[in-house]
Amino acid sequence: MTQTPEHVTSIPATSPGTTGPASKAQLFDYRTAANPVRPGLTDPIPYCSWGPDLHASGPSAILPLDLSQQLGTPGPATSPALAAHFIRIQAHEGVKAAAQATSALFVVLSGSGECRRGAEGNSPACSIRWSQGDLFVLPAGAAPLLQADTDSVLYWVHDAPLLTYLGVTPSQARFEATHYGSDWLRRELQALADAPGSHRSNRLSLLLANQDLPSTRTVTHVLWAMFGMVPAGATQAPHRHQSVALDLIIECQPGVYTLVGTELNEDGSIRNPKRIDWQSGGAFITPPGHWHAHVNESAATAWLLPIQDSGLHTYLRSLDIRFA
Template sequence: MTQTPDRPSADLRLSVQAEANQNSPVADKALLFDYRQAANPIRRGLTEPIPYRSWGPELHGSGPSGIIPLDLSAELGTTGPATSPGLAAHFIRIEAGEGVRAAASATSSLFFVLSGTGVCHGREAEQDTSIHWSEGDLFVLPSGGTPLLEASSTSVLYWVHDAPLLSYLGVVPSQPRFEATHYRAEWLRSELLKLAQQPGSASSNRISLLLANRDLPSTRTVTHVLWAMYGIVPDGATQTPHRHQSVALDLIIDCQPGVYTLVGTDLNADGTIRNPERIDWKAGGAFITPPGYWHSHVNGSGQPAYLLPIQDAGLQTYLRSLDIRFA
């Protein structure tokens, strides 16, 4: 069969296991690929694309205390629970008077309190630390120890950590990169409402606060790996599409029916998303925005909606590869 230079045959592969080195154990696993076939291996059956997926609040609405992973490891081909190649998201439900240990070999753990009150007991720099949480609070923990989450009233938390990234790299955390940090609900909500009331905010593409940490001045992110944005989508808003190379694990803090996100790979000439996937919001639910996909939030509910995207954008910012773009 004749083969043109720009159309190599499917899965063209050249093995270096030539006769000259067949007997060399060092070369047994060496391979060569035609660049035109191997330069972008993100396709089904090889490096699986990150899928659309959403999870409803019914996952954590009732039941015993425990951790509920939002696990896509079968689709992503990872060796352990994962929601994206580098991050794992979970709901944690804790009955009043009970406790759950949040164990993960991770450098960064982020917790957002959807409901309830309680205390997180941890250990940092050889000292015991305690964070008392209430609904709407957010806190981050560095590597080290296995925190115990104890609920004084029935609680639901959203937990994201970077253990899948470390598993892929074949490493374990060796030292904390930041100190445990608590962002209280009253402060977050009051600062967000101040921002929303500023002149010009009504016409802004995003009305949001980026959570940052004094230990990480260069990336301006909540941890050195994780990025968190506490945002409001006002009633009647249709946001201009934007995209970035980090994966977003979006938590819907609060909304009424009629709020949704449009997601797609391409734009029309007028800047809208071509053939979008629609993801309808439910308060207390979560969904994925794949990297590089255009997305736009729309609110026709009659009430403001609140969203908390968690991304691996701290790492992407450090690598200088986040590449945020607006339509």
Template structure:
């Protein structure tokens, strides 16, 4: 193989600029930068942290184990049952090798929030997107000098607003997901709100889901669900520019066929009877079934993580309908054109 020539050929008119016999350039006045002296004499060596890898050894750091995979983990309802007013982070920062704070996925943190009757809870995170789902209870929140009421089944979606103070009129548990881990990784803080605070009421969400479930051919669809969308997100059709949220029904006896996407799903189970579960795996067989699946049994009030790129299918063998709310960073993934959602075409 011929030697690689890294020299640069310059036009003849500029040759003297690169002639080592030419005298050094004049001293540059650098007082405007806050120091004195020659610019070249002040130059530092910034090469200490430079690394070089042969492509095949570094192209897949996940496969090499340098970037850890997102684990499929379930979080039980016992985490939020009883006890004092508190925030319970569903923290996987350890296995994800994420420094600086808790995280459930590389971009998102899910939490159970318990507020006992008569208590107040103040939270303040550097996040551009926050979603609260009221699992049960009722109360009010003070957000940027404004007040909003909420009750069981409501979704409250907030932009970057600073401190939020929740007041509970009854024992309350909420599922709270935000994108602070993403901003922490980027080393940034929000410059301001990207959308208006928005409430999706239980009454309207249930009515929309009922209409979809009762429409002809509903059970033939891969999903019986309502996608939540903020008016500002007219390109991604998501609940914020980062978050995607679905209010879904898994009818009696139905199997939601395998599908996959590159966003991590943080799934909350609202209600179900024993016999509801998800199967997860890396590939499909010739019949479109998941090969060697891992089974995750559903629990009312529990949550679990569906890793990106995993084929997964939801089964209801319980004899009763079940409801779930998956929340993902699919708003961001859709904007980046990297979501890559796929459904099996085999039955």
């Protein structure tokens, strides 16, 4: 009779004479250990969202979106590989965004200012002027100083949790610091939306890329960023991928939401979906492998910017993006 997985236990190996009684070597039955993603072992990535009230007022501060307790990570993390934060900066003040990371991405939700960074290793000094709607990325290097001209809020994502898990520190810059201006992003996305046939697309979005990374077509060699819109009255059909999405809502009216679930119905809709309502300046997580569809029941276009570890997944050939 075949033994069911719930009746199979782990088999620790304690072979005196070869490994000795103090050895940490173990053996596990394949049927119980091949997929250890389950509560209490390798915990699944949870659904979670954060509203704009988190950064609406208060002194200058870095506000982590920290799920380390749920994920079992040793430091602040929003997914196993990435950490997201809101950064609130009062006018004429500065905040240092320090992290042992290979990639740092900043989205300016409001305000204006300058990012200044000194030279370190093979990463040259840089200065980037930023304003509302801009996005910029920095490679490994010195901690940047974010100096605000006016009251500002930025969204910051980096890959320090991945490096902590690997037990490594960044040793070289893999791309140059790069700035993506808001006017350019909006103009190019509107041109895409106006192109013939675009209304039939699964997503109306631009993938931000870097000339230093031609094979992955991603914003850094680890991070992927998509600037997208959901037109008024539109429902964008479900898709899924194996990367975690840290979704930032740039702008929306009430009545915009995302449906998320693990399975599809025969008609391509999501079975027993969870609904995540959007708020301008809020953020939420889409776990890997979960189908998700964006719905806009409002009278205005909604704008979003998901950030993922898809640069890494693309390099590993494991992204596995699928469309309903």
